[in-house]
Amino acid sequence: MTKVLPPPPEAHAPEPAHAVGRRRVRRAPLRARLGKAGVAALAWAAAIVFFFPVLWMFVSGFKQEAQASTDPPTFLFRPTLDQFEAILGRDFAPFLLNSLMASVGSTLLVIVLATPAAYALSLAPIRRWKDSLFFFISTRMMPPVAIILPLYIIANNVGLLDNVTLLSLVYTAMNLPIAVWMIRSFLLEVPRETLEAARVDGATFGVEIRRIILPMIAPGLAATALICFIFAWNEFFFAVSLTSTRAATVPVFLTGFITSEGLFLARLSAAATMAALPVILAGWFAQKWLVRGLTLGAVK
Incomplete structure (x- = not known):
């Protein structure tokens, strides 16, 4: 009596190309948005670093001499002209x-x-x-x-x-x-x-x-x-x-x-x-x- 073997498991069918394309399309905008957000954050950080001395000069002009030379700096003060x-x-x-x-x-x-x-x-x-x-x-x-x-x-x-x-x-x-x-x-x-x-x-x-x-x-x-x-x-x-x-x-x-x-x-x-x-x-x-x-x- 001949023994009937079970059929071999079928290999996974390859994913259709259009499905792969849709997944890549979904991932690409997310990566692009994250990249743009990172670049924008770095640009803002650089702008703040370079502009801060100018801002501090402007703020110090409204202080009294004793407040402008304190260590640590005085952030809360009453502005004066x-x-x-x-x-x-x-x-x-x-x-x-x-x-x-x-x-x-x-x-x-x-x-x-x-x-x-x-x-x-x-x-x-x-x-x-x-x-x-x-x-x-x-x-x-x-x-x-x-x-x-x-x-x-x-x-x-x-x-x-x-x-x-x-x-x-x-x-x-x-x-x-x-x-x-x-x-x-x-x-x-x-x-x-x-x-x-x-x-x-x-x-x-x-x-x-x-x-x-x-x-x-x-x-x-x-x-x-x-x-x-x-x-x-x-x-x-x-x-x-x-x-x-x-x-x-x-x-x-x-x-x-x-x-x-x-x-x-x-x-x-x-x-x-x-x-x-x-x-x-x-x-x-x-x-x-x-x-x-x-x-x-x-x-x-």
């Missing part, structure tokens, strides 16, 4: 006016001089333009202390020592190389086809500049102007070396709170808050132009 009133009582306005005149004047002069130079190095390149670009940027490699003595002697001989005009010229020379490089990068993104079409239609050089090129690079010019303004506003070495009383700027004013008697931390924080306020407001109002200018040509 005494430090800001003391700043205004020390003739802060002339220092603020000198900084505004020097920064705004140098920024306008930089834009006027850098735009044609950048045009000559981009849309209408001159001979040996690479050498010219390197020369521009090489001037930024020289330390300011190396030129302060001849600059001081020249300013003293021509009667410009302790003068806002001298600071404007120095800041112009300081920011011009950066402005030329930045504006040149924006001009390189101007479509050549647009310029050729305008020339075919009979547009002159002036019309080409005013109606085509300048409107297209306006965000880049705004971004360059804002960066140059910030650099000029924060500059300290030339301001403290070439001025004394009449043309001293806000950074020089801030050093007056560091004396042999000690550091007036609350009053210094209030003064620094007032000094940073114009730059913060300028960046806030120009943020649209700044973002467009710094990303010009990044996406084609």
